[in-house]
Amino acid sequence: MGKTLFDKIWDSHVVRSVEGGPDVLYIDRHLIHEVTSPVAFLNLERRGLQVFRPGQTVATPDHNVPTEGQDLPIGEELSRHQVEMLSRNCEKHGIPLYGLNHPWHGIVHVIGPELGITQPGMTIVCGDSHTSTHGAFGAVAFGIGTSEVEMVLASQCILQPKPRRMRITIDGRLGPGVTAKDIALYIISKISTSGGTGHFIEYAGSAIRALTMEGRMTLCNLSIESGARGGMIAPDETTFAYIRGREFAPQGDAWEKALAYWKTLKSDEDAVFDSEYRFLAEDIEPMITYGTNPGMGITVSGHVPLLEEVAVAERDNFLKSLEYMGFRPGEPVAGKKVDYVFVGSCTNGRIEDLRAFAALVKGKVKASGVTVWIVPGSKQVEKAAREEGLAQMLETAGFVLRQPGCSACLAMNDDKIPEGKYAVSTSNRNFEGRQGPGARTLLASPLTAAAAAIMGVITDPRILMEGS
Amino acid sequence: MAYEKFTTLISTGVPLKSENVDTDQIIPARFLKAVERKGFGDNLFRDWRYDREGLPKAEFVLNDARYSGKILVAGKNFGSGSSREHAAWALYDYGFRVVVSSFFADIFRNNALNNGLLPVVVPPLFLGKIFAAIGHDAATLFRVDLPQQLFTIVGSGESVPFEINMYKKECLMKGLDDIDYLLSMKGEIREFEKRGQ
Numbered sequence: 001m002g003k004t005l006f007d008k009i010w011d012s013h014v015v016r017s018v019e020g021g022p023d024v025l026y027i028d029r030h031l032i033h034e035v036t037s038p039v040a041f042l043n044l045e046r047r048g049l050q051v052f053r054p055g056q057t058v059a060t061p062d063h064n065v066p067t068e069g070q071d072l073p074i075g076e077e078l079s080r081h082q083v084e085m086l087s088r089n090c091e092k093h094g095i096p097l098y099g100l101n102h103p104w105h106g107i108v109h110v111i112g113p114e115l116g117i118t119q120p121g122m123t124i125v126c127g128d129s130h131t132s133t134h135g136a137f138g139a140v141a142f143g144i145g146t147s148e149v150e151m152v153l154a155s156q157c158i159l160q161p162k163p164r165r166m167r168i169t170i171d172g173r174l175g176p177g178v179t180a181k182d183i184a185l186y187i188i189s190k191i192s193t194s195g196g197t198g199h200f201i202e203y204a205g206s207a208i209r210a211l212t213m214e215g216r217m218t219l220c221n222l223s224i225e226s227g228a229r230g231g232m233i234a235p236d237e238t239t240f241a242y243i244r245g246r247e248f249a250p251q252g253d254a255w256e257k258a259l260a261y262w263k264t265l266k267s268d269e270d271a272v273f274d275s276e277y278r279f280l281a282e283d284i285e286p287m288i289t290y291g292t293n294p295g296m297g298i299t300v301s302g303h304v305p306l307l308e309e310v311a312v313a314e315r316d317n318f319l320k321s322l323e324y325m326g327f328r329p330g331e332p333v334a335g336k337k338v339d340y341v342f343v344g345s346c347t348n349g350r351i352e353d354l355r356a357f358a359a360l361v362k363g364k365v366k367a368s369g370v371t372v373w374i375v376p377g378s379k380q381v382e383k384a385a386r387e388e389g390l391a392q393m394l395e396t397a398g399f400v401l402r403q404p405g406c407s408a409c410l411a412m413n414d415d416k417i418p419e420g421k422y423a424v425s426t427s428n429r430n431f432e433g434r435q436g437p438g439a440r441t442l443l444a445s446p447l448t449a450a451a452a453a454i455m456g457v458i459t460d461p462r463i464l465m466e467g468s
Numbered sequence: 469m470a471y472e473k474f475t476t477l478i479s480t481g482v483p484l485k486s487e488n489v490d491t492d493q494i495i496p497a498r499f500l501k502a503v504e505r506k507g508f509g510d511n512l513f514r515d516w517r518y519d520r521e522g523l524p525k526a527e528f529v530l531n532d533a534r535y536s537g538k539i540l541v542a543g544k545n546f547g548s549g550s551s552r553e554h555a556a557w558a559l560y561d562y563g564f565r566v567v568v569s570s571f572f573a574d575i576f577r578n579n580a581l582n583n584g585l586l587p588v589v590v591p592p593l594f595l596g597k598i599f600a601a602i603g604h605d606a607a608t609l610f611r612v613d614l615p616q617q618l619f620t621i622v623g624s625g626e627s628v629p630f631e632i633n634m635y636k637k638e639c640l641m642k643g644l645d646d647i648d649y650l651l652s653m654k655g656e657i658r659e660f661e662k663r664g665q
Binding site: 026042129147317 | 645
């Protein structure tokens with residue numbers, strides 16, 4: 001029987017299988033940030049241990065950092081202390097750190113790929129659930145807890161039960177105005193936030209092949225929102241072209257050797273998956289969430305489900321969700337007033353996302369009642385946006401480009417959506433209070449966010465797109 | 469991180485019927501700024517437990533004097549979302565040693581096991597029985613027997629087996645963590661690295 005891509009990479013990294021227990025999995029790259037690493041370093045020091053492989057570790061502060069005035073000391077004391085702890089720990093243990101104002105600083109899941117650190121066939125972990133992003137390159141990448149961060153710092157290995165395999169195939173062609181974000185929200189609305197639990201997903205099919213690397217990262221990033229440990233896409237010419245020439249990409253002979261290996265990374269024809277789903281690209285429309293988990297998604301032009309359309313066992317949670325959101329069963333979401341728009345995060349904070357937003361708002365003006373935060377995923381994204389003239393175009397339309405960080409996605413810094421306000425966000429979670437206590441989040445693509453920013457109400461972006 | 473050894477626990481349960489309880493609810497992100505593992509229990513379920521002024525919300529189960537105990541009984545898909553281990557720390561620090569549900573999110577389950585907090589998966593029907601038993605009498609006792617892998621409603625004697633891998637079971641019963649195991653493998657790990665390059 002053939003092997004899946006996931007099996008091939010996982011199995012080649014197993015140092016030992018513990019009897020009746022998990023695998024000891026070797027980790028090629030360990031990414032760390034300021035929030036989930038300090039306790040791991042503290043415990044390591046209490047045991048008198050050094051970091052085993054500092055050269056395979058990369059650090060950046062992203063969760064806590066302000067998105068304005070990054071040249072100044074961080075105002076909030078606890079955040080500043082956590083960011084300083086990361087610097088101190090990295091210095092002490094010889095770990096490369098791309099701190100605030102470094103030209104490579106940014107959200108950990110944005111800088112890994114853009115620096116060429118993320119490569120096909122690797123195992124990659126980080127104390128952050130959206131580590132699944134790196135699966136876009138054909139890597140086995142997943143989020144871990146702080147005890148596991150400590151394990152990797154101490155031994156470059158992790159004890160982990162092997163997940164099952166799932167394949168989601170999407171064939172066909174996406175319509176205009178439909179993005180990778182819409183694919184992800186569509187899938188999660190179909191399989192729920194627990195449908196992927198216990199599994200590693202491989203995305204396949206012609207609609208996936210046609211995605212850019214940025215689109216693939218958005219899709220793999222959201223794998224965790226279906227409960228899956230990770231998601232991955234077999235590497236192909238799109239992948240190789242993206243990696244080539246990046247800072248840490250193999251060069252010369254090493255490139256040729258790596259490429260030859262990467263080309264072998266795909267599921268065998270006769271590989272068997274533990275579960276399979278198939279969807280058609282033509283069935284997917286621009287999506288938005290109306291509730292308090294990412295599985296509560298509908299088309300932007302659709303309506304909140306009627307109570308009768310919700311399974312009996314789910315109704316209590318459904319109604320509780322709607323109460324929080326201030327919505328009624330059966331009502332349309334298009335036309336609802338929007339207070340905030342947030343463009344950014346490890347889900348949709350890449351240059352392509354800013355280009356999509358800018359293309360839609362070009363020649364138009366921001367709606368007066370909406371506050372818009374556009375937060376690039378990294379310094380390099382910010383730089384590209386300025387060099388390409390996107391920043392200028394956005395300013396002309398009434399928007400401002402902020403500085404990179406996780407920002408309002410989880411509102412650990414000052415970028416908080418006020419209580420009761422509605423925010424269309426390109427981020428990944430619409431949980432209660434995620435973007436600030438009492439904040440009401442509607443997840444959507446950068447195009448749908450742009451349409452909301454221009455119209456001031458939830459709007460199907462296709463209405464504003466030229467030629468459609 | 470040291471935690472109490474776990475063998476058998478007999479306790480009342482605290483019922484939290486909500487489903488898909490995500491780790492942002494268990495501990496909101498704004499409380500993740502500590503650099504030491506201390507005091508997270510104070511902010512467990514912060515925004516469900518306290519209002520904006522910091523006053524307890526009477527309707528939330530942790531503020532309901534009828535319910536107490538070391539067992540949290542939760543609706544399905546508990547612990548979804550963020551990988552923050554602070555969620556497991558907060559539950560443990562508050563005093564919980566077991567979370568019972570019909571379904572757990574993967575990362576939360578690993579984090580709990582790494583911190584002496586036992587996640588017990590029971591069938592949905594049995595979870596309903598547990599909620600009903602607490603609803604009928606909040607003083608209902610439950611027994612969680614890790615060596616036998618058995619969860620029992622003490623009064624009625626109804627019980628159900630639960631799964632746990634042998635390795636993690638031994639870790640919990642002995643209060644061990646994975647680091648010691650991995651450190652004992654350093655030679656093997658170095659060999660693996662040499663073969664791979």
